Amino acid sequence: xxxxxxxxxxxxxxxxxxxxxxxxxxxxxxxxxxxxxxxxxxxxxxxxxxxxxxxxxxxxxxxxxxxxxxxxxxxxxxxxxxxxxxxxxxxxxxxxxxxxxxxxx
Numbered sequence: 322x323x324x325x326x327x328x329x330x331x332x333x334x335x336x337x338x339x340x341x342x343x344x345x346x347x348x349x350x351x352x353x354x355x356x357x358x359x360x361x362x363x364x365x366x367x368x369x370x371x372x373x374x375x376x377x378x379x380x381x382x383x384x385x386x387x388x389x390x391x392x393x394x395x396x397x398x399x400x401x402x403x404x405x406x407x408x409x410x411x412x413x414x415x416x417x418x419x420x421x422x423x424x425x426x
């Protein structure tokens with residue numbers, strides 16, 4: 322696969338398969354012809370992250386009306402910044418999916 326006629330010095334390659342390694346090289350072209358290839362780079366397309374680790378109750382702030390949780394981010398983020406976390410909990414009469422918006426930087 323290749324793209325030609327790219328006028329800028331940046332380009333987004335789309336439609337890739339998550340977790341697949343891709344090799345890239347680039348040439349420049351002028352009226353005389355094509356340059357040599359740039360040095361190659363290999364890049365993995367991002368994939369889903371590993372599961373968060375060390376989920377635990379924060380006993381000091383857990384009470385009869387709230388449960389405080391703490392965890393560690395995943396060891397491997399899938400090659401893309403973790404945006405937020407989803408926490409599943411069930412009170413035995415039904416479940417509710419909660420998306421916690423975190424101030425991740």
